[in-house]
Amino acid sequence: MRTELIQASQLLQKNTPEATEQAIGLLQNTVFSFSMKVCGHRQDAEDTTQEVLFRSLKHLGKLEDPKALAAWLYTVTRNRCHRMRRSHPEQKVKQLSLDELIPDEEELKRLLHQESHPERAAIHAEQHQLLHQAVLRLPTPLRLVLVLHDMEELTSEEIATILGLQTGTVRVRLHRARLAVRQEMPRLLKGLPERTATEKTTSRPRECRELFANLSEYLDARVEPGTCEQMRTHIEKCPACIAFLKDLRAAIDRCRSLSVSCDATVAERMRSLMTQEYLRLTERTPEPEPPPH
DSSP states (O other), rough: OOOOHHHHHHHHHHHOOHHHHHHHHHHHHHHHHHHHHOOHHHHHHHHHHHHHHHHHHHHTOOOHHHHHHHHEEEEHHHHHHHHHHHHOOOOOOOOOHHHHHHHOOHHHHHHHHHHOHHHHHHHHHHTTHHHHHOOOOOOOOHHHHHIIISSSSOOHHHHHHHHHHHOOOHHHHHHHHHHHHHHHHHHHTTOOOOOOOOGGGOOOOOHHHHHTHHHHHHHTTSSSSHHHHHHHHHHOOOHHHHHHHOOOOOOOOHHHHHHOOOOOHHHHHHHHHHHHHHHTTTTTTOOOOOOOO
């Protein structure tokens, strides 16, 4: 969970106008960032933030547990973003199969060659813009899980509750989303068209294919010790798997570092209005300053 939500929850319990304004600022940053990562339209994200915060004001004082606060905010924001997407028709949703996302021989050879290639530094330098584009290209169900897990720092169990899914479904979608972002970023850097399933020629050994299908479980330490040891043993003796694992880990790290901020002027105006409304709803109007002597 984002530390901003924990801080906001603590500030709201202080019950002072100053703490309230700080808390609403933190909540505003969280809702806007999530909205931008999911919908990609700045105006829609600003409208969503204003509506979500306005609807949440009367509930904030009752949500003392940061987890309850997070569940409320992300659920309301996700529903609002869904309504906004219906007014912006998307392209036909792609069904990303695991075979499309597993690297073929050509790609693995390129990964092995690029271990210390300057192109990797170029990808890192442009990671913010490329990553946001890559995330927005994901089918919405995968995008939501990726953003909530790797960017908003929620657990798979918390995401399952917010999205009404089984935890296993969340884990499957998360892994496919990570694989898709890892695959898409270098293509965006080179300006290449999206690759179709018919172009893939995956012929890795069964052990490698099973490993690729479970790498998120391995990286997130969600596999049994015995299975984990078997995977580690295979990875250590397979250069292609080592290179792929490093590349996937780098993609996940980039996702976790993505930051999107609201325009400072818009943010200040929104924070001021929301603070005044919250104080009005809770009948904690700040005392007027004494007139100058």
